[in-house]
Amino acid sequence: MEVRIDRPAKARTGVVGLDDVMAGGLSEGHVFLLEGNPGTGKTTIALSFLLEGEERGERGLYITLSETKGELRDGAASHGWVIPDNIDIFELVPPESLLDADAQQSLLYSSDLELGETTKMIFEAIERVQPSRIVLDSLSEIRLLAQSSLRYRRQILALKHYFARRGATVLLLDDLTSDTLDKTVHSVVHGVVRLEELAPNYGAERRRLRVTKYRGQAFRGGYHDFTIKTGGVEVFPRLVAAEHRTGFFGQKLTSGIGELDALLGGGIERGSSALVLGPAGSGKSLFALQFVAAAIKRGETAAMFIFDEELGLLFNRVQAMGFDLKAMQDAGKLHIEQVDAAEVSPGEFAHRVRDRVAEADATSVVIDSLNGYQAAMPEENALILHIHELLQFLNRQGATTFLTVAQHGLVGEMKSPVDLTYLADTVILLRYFEAVGRMRRAVSIIKKRTGSHEDTIREYGIGRNGLTLGQPLEGFQGVLRGTPTYVGEPRPLLKQTGAE
Incomplete structure (x- = not known):
């Protein structure tokens, strides 16, 4: 026989992301x-x-x-809120007799009287208003009046049992100013939400929250970034890719350049990720943009998140190569956004990407570059985990993701600030090399999970017509090291088509 457990109704907090983290909100009739x-x-x-x-x-x-x-009213007004008559504000102040030294009892500690009077006034206010939702701000004042841990615990238990009889949903606030190690309330209440503020060495403060306890209820664990803006708090629940899966038709996406598609074994599979590695100025953004332009030409939509370059400069630079990003944007086919790594948290960024894929049905997503994304992360390990979940989410939505990483150095041994080659389905490697007294560029595919690809190295050029790829460099050795040696028959290199 199936046993059915009736879950209590939820009181939503008014913060959508927090309700999502807490599986719908606060259980009605309980103290949090x-x-x-x-x-x-x-x-x-x-x-x-x-x-x-x-x-x-x-x-x-x-x-x-x-x-x-x-x-309180000024704080509400800063968010554009007006506290209505249906919400009572009870400002609890000590009785005048407790503030008058001549009228105070000399045989009792003043804290004994203050605690008793405070509790009595709280109960009287609740009896008068008959509220369904109660906020008590803050417990630090009660903890100071109680003076001892035992009296404080008894007082909290008395409040809890009183609230339980009233059937109200209660939110207790604690500013942690009196005793940060006191966990008395944690064991008494139904659930605990902890808010934290981090101050990085540079940039805006970062805020995050964590649900540390919720009796009889599953919740989304871990830390979740949030911001305070005009209009209230916005919480960005931690992305769990396994919760998001959609069906899509698998196909190869081409770039519109025959030689590049041949190098990739026909193209890049939909719902996969491609990492473009190379030194500064090697054309990483242009390779990603080539696939974006081809997708838009097929009637699809795309999204680009730019960390490193000012959008006006990017628009002008690529327009000279035949890519009119402004026209794509105006037609509603391209969402392009400049991201300030010093101002946005990783959770908020992931939320922006999710919204763009969901709302605009973007099938191609470009993150340019991971170097800028890394600047928004406190630790490299956290970066890898964030990127892993984001890529898994995008792949399961059928979106093809292009990420760029700028490597340190120009020729010879190259180093990446973070190694994500094992996460990406396809890795495109760009290199400078010197030949016949000129700096040239070479591209190769060093990894492709979803099919075969050429194992050759092709020279490419960047000019007025965008990207141009040549035939495989069959007669050279050491191209990827930047110092090639010619060992084959005489053969001309790619003809330069113009300056960048």
Whole structure:
């Protein structure tokens, strides 16, 4: 006999990404903890939680021990919000008698009176308002009044049992200013969300959150990037590629250049990834753009995310080679976006890529370059994991991904800032080499998972007509090292078609 377990209804927080991380929101009728240092966005999320309830016809109560009504309303106004009458703000201040030294009891500690009076006023406010959603800001004040861990725990348990009898969904805020090691509330509440703020050596601060506990409920684990912008908090749930899979028709995508397609064994398979490696100025972006232009010519859409080059310069540079990116953009066939690595987190970037693939049905995605993407990452290991999930997601959506990596050096031994060759399905290697007193360029395919390819090396040129590839360099040895030796019959190299 199948046993059916009825899950409690969810109270949405008003932050879409956070609801996604918590599998729908907060379980109704339970107490949750939202903790983080000052400035991490606790109050903003709390206000979103109450405003979401107000839209659903639920009465809300914000009990504040640390901020004034005016400060809360000003904070809401900064996001374009107006706190409606259906949300009560109860500003809890000590009774006048507790502030008057002459009127204080001398036989009792003032903290004993303050804690009791504080709890009594909280209960009275709840009885008066009869709210469905409650925010208590902040626990640090109660912890200071309790003075001991035992009294603090008893007070939190008393609040929890009182809230449980009321059936309200409660969000407790803790700014971690009194005792960061005290985990008393963690064991009492139904769930815990922790907010963090990181300060990199350069660039804007980074914020992330993690659900550390949620009783009887699966949730999306790990860290999730988020930002605070005008309009509230936006959370970018960590990408899990296994959750996204669609069917698509496999086919080879051509570049429009016969010699390049021949080198690739007929083209690049849809839903695969291609990594273009090479030194600065070798034409990595142009190789990726060649496939984008061919896809748009077939009637498909594409997306390009540019880290390293200003878009105006890119538009002018490639237009001289026959690629009118502005016309593609105006026709709605190309989404091109400049990404500031110092201002965007990896989670937000992955979210942008996902949205573009989902909304515009982009079948070709270019990330130019991973060097810029790496600058947005605190550690190289995290970069590899982020790229792995992003590539897996794009592949399962049937999108073909082109990534570029600038290697250190110009000729001879080359080094990459990060090795992603094992992740990519196809690896295109670009090289400079010197021959007959001139610097020339060579391209080869060093890896292709999805089929056969030429094992030759072809010279290529960049001119007014874009890319031009020549015949295989059969008479040379050491081209990829940059110092070739001619060992074959005399044969002319690729004729130069013009300056870059």
